[in-house]
Amino acid sequence: MLLSLSTWQEVETYLQKSTGIILPIGSTEQHGPTGLIGTDAICAEAIARGVGEATGAIVAPTINVGMALHHTAFPGTISLRPSTLILLVRDYVTSLAKAGFTKFYFINGHGGNIATLKAAFSETYAYLEDLQIPSAHKVQCQVANWFMCGSVYQLAKELYGDQEGSHATPSEVAVTQYVYPEAIKQAPLSPEVARGHRIYSATDFRQHYPDGRMGSNPALATPEHGKQFYDLAVKELSNGYLEFLNADTVS
Amino acid sequence: MLLSLSTWQEVETYLQKSTGIILPIGSTEQHGPTGLIGTDAICAEAIARGVGEATGAIVAPTINVGMALHHTAFPGTISLRPSTLILLVRDYVTSLAKAGFTKFYFINGHGGNIATLKAAFSETYAYLEDLQIPSAHKVQCQVANWFMCGSVYQLAKELYGDQEGSHATPSEVAVTQYVYPEAIKQAPLSPEVARGHRIYSATDFRQHYPDGRMGSNPALATPEHGKQFYDLAVKELSNGYLEFLNADTVS
Amino acid sequence: MLLSLSTWQEVETYLQKSTGIILPIGSTEQHGPTGLIGTDAICAEAIARGVGEATGAIVAPTINVGMALHHTAFPGTISLRPSTLILLVRDYVTSLAKAGFTKFYFINGHGGNIATLKAAFSETYAYLEDLQIPSAHKVQCQVANWFMCGSVYQLAKELYGDQEGSHATPSEVAVTQYVYPEAIKQAPLSPEVARGHRIYSATDFRQHYPDGRMGSNPALATPEHGKQFYDLAVKELSNGYLEFLNADTVS
């Protein structure tokens, strides 16, 4: 059930049986010479919708732009600053918490979002308690990173070994190929690829990772792999969501 | 050309021929008993993509959540506060301006976004000049509201007269029916509908507009109307975008 | 009744019969070679006081500096950023709402303030509801632009035709001449005046409008015209204020 394709009365009905919601969050950032700029949002959205179908959960519109400041030296990247993303998450959760939602499951497609999301959750819990919203103390947020699912990680290792890398990975590229087969890109990839340098400023990043990849060989990706990753992630995160829903809450 | 389905190298190439970009912005808010919560984002995204195809412009990911605080007494609504939306727009434009974009055409699906967008543009121009980004003084932002297109307005008047209303209108519902025919909703609509009250707080809004509609009869909408509105809006905004691109800029 | 010339006990008494207040807001910005930098504040203040006298409303001190970032390439301009002006409006309204005021009528002298004021109103309604101020849901803000009054517009058209322009207009200059006849300025005005360019950054503005005027011929202004404009605006906005006061409110 997609929030954007529902009416407010349908949401009212939904809230009588569940107060959980899934929020896909991605990023709009360079993914190397062949990866789509929307990769992280595409993966998060597709998998979130899969989890929504599998669990009956309502799925919020995708947060397409996240925290990607370190990629901003490449054209096409759009990033929120962490302080902006914190406010955005606070506003999303506050709007929904006032309506009765209490379990916020963020399905995330971008490693760079994790720290800011966690900071935003802390900020938001305190904000809601300060507002004295009736259900403030029941609000729970969780970030679930599809690319960190055990099953996904396992398959990526089997298929790609250390060519999986850590950005513009064949696994995420494969999922986008599965979702958008019409947008599979071809471009020359240097056989050598930088790896192992930590992430600091945007200028520093581009100097160390001149084509945008971090230790990955996205040429290994196929749409068929993509479907496998998608299926594994949907299955594992569906279980994760249901556990989250059923976890104890303060009375 | 969709930014999210492009690579950074394709964006680099694009920038050699154009520094314009289209940014769809909608809202996630109640649209009466039969209107989709995603109505404003759906319309803005579809029309923006149409304009992108017609003009060769690159289209950014949709800003799905806008300024809808006055609808937050209805479940399912998500809103940014104006101060958050200003920061979001500033971050989007700054990221893209650093890469060389100078013409930002926001195709907007929600009246409630207009004031905040304009405030955000002013904030952003000054911010970019303060940062001393080389092209700061060339950056231009414009908001183009599809529902205010002359041709759209004209057709809505012909088809619906004063039953068009001003929120959850048959014209916007029609566009969503055209885009998502599988999500056409049925629900009883009271023959009388509130109208004429100004917009203040969320509580006030819901008391005056108990089912969420503002003077509209969305039951008049059809997917065929939707296609007509879509075509008119794409045509008129394509012209608008090209004029914007070609308007004079400081040297 | 001027707030600044009242005591707190007089305000307490006033609140027993009315919870409305008029807030003049102007700007401190260049108005071409002959227009006063304080034009927008002078007009808003004079007209607001006229409306206060005509309706018995209390009038707050004038907000002399507004959102004029696009004029800051001309010396003498002072501008708040939109984000600052939003906080200022929020603080004003919050202070007064805690004391019992609920109807805030901003008489505005500057087009550049409108978007930010509207954004500020939305921000403030939500803020007050979050604070759970008893009367939060009754708070209503409205912006009334004297230069957009139908009667004013009509007269300007009759007197000046298209030489009215849109900044440093003869109509606003006339009002300042009526209020401050001792400060009527003479300076050479080029017969040709720029018009038709949209407003973007401060640098861009000055390049397109080198002497600060936008399509206007302020040399046509006279103090007598000023009195006419003043009278029309006071009359029309007095009616506007009374309608606003009497409009329905949530119970």
Next chain:
Amino acid sequence: MLLSLSTWQEVETYLQKSTGIILPIGSTEQHGPTGLIGTDAICAEAIARGVGEATGAIVAPTINVGMALHHTAFPGTISLRPSTLILLVRDYVTSLAKAGFTKFYFINGHGGNIATLKAAFSETYAYLEDLQIPSAHKVQCQVANWFMCGSVYQLAKELYGDQEGSHATPSEVAVTQYVYPEAIKQAPLSPEVARGHRIYSATDFRQHYPDGRMGSNPALATPEHGKQFYDLAVKELSNGYLEFLNADTVS
């Protein structure tokens, strides 16, 4: 020379001979049963204009609302939060510093503004240096409190002894009587008046100072006293301004 009654070209000319500017700042707050809510702004504005005439300095529009949170339990008080006032001062100074002003002399009518003004100055110096405005390191701000002038203090002591008190004082009331003789108020004043309690929250303030006065007997004020205070303050602050202008600056 009043900024609001000048044109931008006159300001341009002024800047060729001086980069100093006087900014009156007051407050809009209760001043006991007989003191005007605008007392602090009225005094600051009148004295600032006097100083402007005596020294040839340009005088900015008055900041009518300052930091008066502790008075907000009395109706009619309007206050900015310190964080808002800091932004406001930053925006004022930044606008003017970009045009070439470097010496900012705030003539202040309200003790409650002092701390926030000083904090704002520090914030602004750093901000301007970060922006790399050419004259950033030359910008100097000073707060000059008319009621702390030695000559004013001396006269108040002679005329009123310890009935001067520290809020709603006869000296400031006298100045307003001199400026607005038509707005002299009469109201019963209890012979006993609270004094000696420090200032904390608004609730605490009103409980300790139930009629708003702090140890003062404003019934002693006369318009003639007001003229004396006015003359002394103008003389002393004119000297202060000229010293400030002539103080050494970094090259």
Next chain:
Amino acid sequence: MLLSLSTWQEVETYLQKSTGIILPIGSTEQHGPTGLIGTDAICAEAIARGVGEATGAIVAPTINVGMALHHTAFPGTISLRPSTLILLVRDYVTSLAKAGFTKFYFINGHGGNIATLKAAFSETYAYLEDLQIPSAHKVQCQVANWFMCGSVYQLAKELYGDQEGSHATPSEVAVTQYVYPEAIKQAPLSPEVARGHRIYSATDFRQHYPDGRMGSNPALATPEHGKQFYDLAVKELSNGYLEFLNADTVS
């Protein structure tokens, strides 16, 4: 009793007999060629602990970095912006007020903190009243500057006359020598030392005070003097704290 060396249950017990707390605040900034960068924090911490022992008060961890923007042109200085320090103080006081603390006694070692602390107190009172924390109206904050104690000032005058100066003073250096005798520094000091210039930007400060001292001769300091200053400050501020605790509060 040090908060950092207590358990939460000990704090719970403490709150049954007192709701007062001492918060040392210093700065991390240049103190001339022989003064320690931590001077202000060292003095504030040592004296605060002395006061805590003398009065049985609990002492919070030291705020080591304060508002020292004007010293940032010297390496080793760390400063918060005033707007950041305001938030920090608000967060400290809010955390503790929710637990039941109501009397906040800031023992301060740095003149540059005073204005911002006072602004922060005002901001915080209003914030707590907005949050509707039960004890909000009882919260009281006070800043106590050890170097402004009458007894300290008197001794400094006796020992050093006008060589006390106003920054990197022998009195504060003496206290650090008493606390950290192992860190007494030797460096050549020019016999002439700048004095009398007001504080503006960091660049301006360093140009006027090239070695960082303001009119002081810290070579006069001895650890024995330091003990004397320490004893006087502890005694005077202990009395100050007890008076503060016993001052009337709203019921």
Next chain:
Amino acid sequence: MLLSLSTWQEVETYLQKSTGIILPIGSTEQHGPTGLIGTDAICAEAIARGVGEATGAIVAPTINVGMALHHTAFPGTISLRPSTLILLVRDYVTSLAKAGFTKFYFINGHGGNIATLKAAFSETYAYLEDLQIPSAHKVQCQVANWFMCGSVYQLAKELYGDQEGSHATPSEVAVTQYVYPEAIKQAPLSPEVARGHRIYSATDFRQHYPDGRMGSNPALATPEHGKQFYDLAVKELSNGYLEFLNADTVS
């Protein structure tokens, strides 16, 4: 070398041989019935000083209060909001980066700080690049959590098995016992201790962890263990710091 016990000239000298700095960050929060509220700051500070001695690095003053919002339902806890901590880190790093520091090694004692620190680093890199500080692109920040050192983790497992838990752990208590043997606390500890519940709001936390411990048995701690942990952490983090210093930087 401690920054607080250095002079600015010593820092200037230091910068000629190294641009690295160690910043200890802890928290001020409940640590169960026997753990010190300052535990995280005490551990971070002690270990940071050990690393400073071992490597010759300069050590900044400890950030004593971090992000501990989830502990604020226990008295004695002080927390910054994430948004405040981000500003604090930005201000620290900016001050030091302007002086020439480029390598910022945060030795952290509190798991709750990690996400916000990482968000702050991203915010700061972009901020410094926007300011166009000469060395902006060279600035690198890293968070090093002593309790996550492999050797520490290993020892904790050997000594305590699953009684190590995840908050108020015997390992961190042991370090505080080693550093402050005079502050070893005794209090009854229930044999059963809650574990396994995720961290959400402060209210939720206290309901699930009523005495503040998370799965830990701090009664197992001894000062001797503390010394072992201290030694291991100092050794491992000294290596970590040196590697960080020597890692490649953009030219």
